[in-house]
Amino acid sequence: MLSFPPTLDRLIKLLGRLPGVGRKSATRIALRLIQSTEAECRELARTIVEAREKTGRCSICGGYTEDDPCPICADERRDASLVCVVERPSDVLALERTGRYGGRYHVLDGLLSPLDGIGPDELRIDSLVERAGEENLREVILALNPTAEGEATSLYLAKTLRPMGVRISRLASGLPVGGELDLADELTLGTALEERRDLSA
């Protein structure tokens, strides 16, 4: 059986471990890489290492950033009384892509899931409660995935934040049940954001 030279074969295997990259795509990418210039390959390799080193988490919102606080939390023009709660840092990017949100964010780092041993203490909930008290928030928008875990977490947060007198809303349904926020298209997500429902009552 015809096989690739050992080093090329190793590259294909490494690329194939990346999310969404199957054996075929990995082979295509690898063949393309070995045909590019040495400078191009060095830059790619260096950037991967640099991105890993320099990308950290914002101490306020928990989003990915190189500076602390992140450009979103530091931006004076954004509405500081509005906070959108999301599950993961990548959800911030999905909501930013809609171009229809001018507030700030708060990343929970997961969802309540007793089966996985994830309770309120494992999530960034205390820091959200602190922010609600200290930052004089007007509204908290819960933008969690419409799964059982996402919805139960929303109920928990609504119950926890309610006594603080802050308005609580959640994204309008329209996102597919069991769907993922970062896979929703910008229009759907933008509409869900604008037609959010009040949960304060």
Next chain:
Amino acid sequence: MWLRELRLTSFRNYRSLAIGFENGLNFLYGPNGSGKTSVLEAISYLAVARSLRSASDAEVARWGDAGFGVGGDVIESDGGARTIVLRYRRGAGKEVSLDGEPLARLSDLVGHLRVAWFCPEDTWITKGGPDARRRLVDMTLCQIDAGYLAALSCYRRALRQRNEALLNWTPDEESDRVVEAWSGKVADYGGRVIAGRAAMIPRLAEKVSRFHAEISGGDTLTLAYRSSVPLGDAGRSPGEAATGEEEAIEPGEARERFARALGDGLEDEKRRGFTLVGPHRDDLEVKLDGRLLRTFGSQGQHRTAAIALKLGEAAVLDADGRGVVVLLDDVLSELDNERGAALVSHMGRHGQAFVTSTARAARELAPGAGEGEGVACYHVNEGEVVRE
């Protein structure tokens, strides 16, 4: 609808198989363990994306192979053809495509091919515990209502989460709020499940009673939805006639009643560490001439009731006239000739049926069972299926 061709790769003991079927009665015979049931199981994958033998996907893949594939051509009642392909790879899960287009969710497959499955264990459905009867209700609803399927799978997930939260419960406000959040979701999904069952069961009951009277020659079989959630007026009191309208309950109303029942039992649940009330504890009550069949029925009475239930299930699945594919897995050996013939002839009215048996003689139960149109006989042995 009917299945014109089935294609298997690495499925159970079939390395590769492509076989055409008749839009009528298809008899598969062969020794035990030869792969007859696997053919029916493959058909169930095309209908509901899982095994009706409740086997895991990994078990179904041929030993040593990386996954399996099931493909089929389904002919709709209007003559249109659709191709369903399901692929499973170990570690990567399942994907389904319809006419070459990948489906975003497995539940999107529902409704293109409907099946009613009848296996030897089902002949005891009215005798044993409520699980088997709930499974009949759920399999019927899931195939005619994709919303029910989504609600049921979310309900099961939320219920497991709530039980875990109850198990970890400690007397503090945070713990209370976690349980409360899961109660809210359990009630949301559960309300939809209860409403779906309350709406479907009277329709099933009406058809089952009719079939039962026909087969038994007059005994009255009645079905009633017995929810563990007090549904008040929605639940029928004993002896009262089922009219359908009476038992209907809105999902919102069912949610409220379920939430109230969860609240009432909460202290007890915290002590015991699991959820005591809900659709997972519902039952389908079966009475013969006003008496609970489960407690007194003879073997013959249970078998007749089981046949009536399965015929009713097929009739509900076929209520819109699009047809249902009937899978009778080795049940004829459990029934006497009279009951077996009644079953095959009634089931045959819905269109296509698959009947497995260890004996070729079972074919004689088909009305006018010659080698004529709409009847085909297949010999199954050692991962091969040969049409006679």
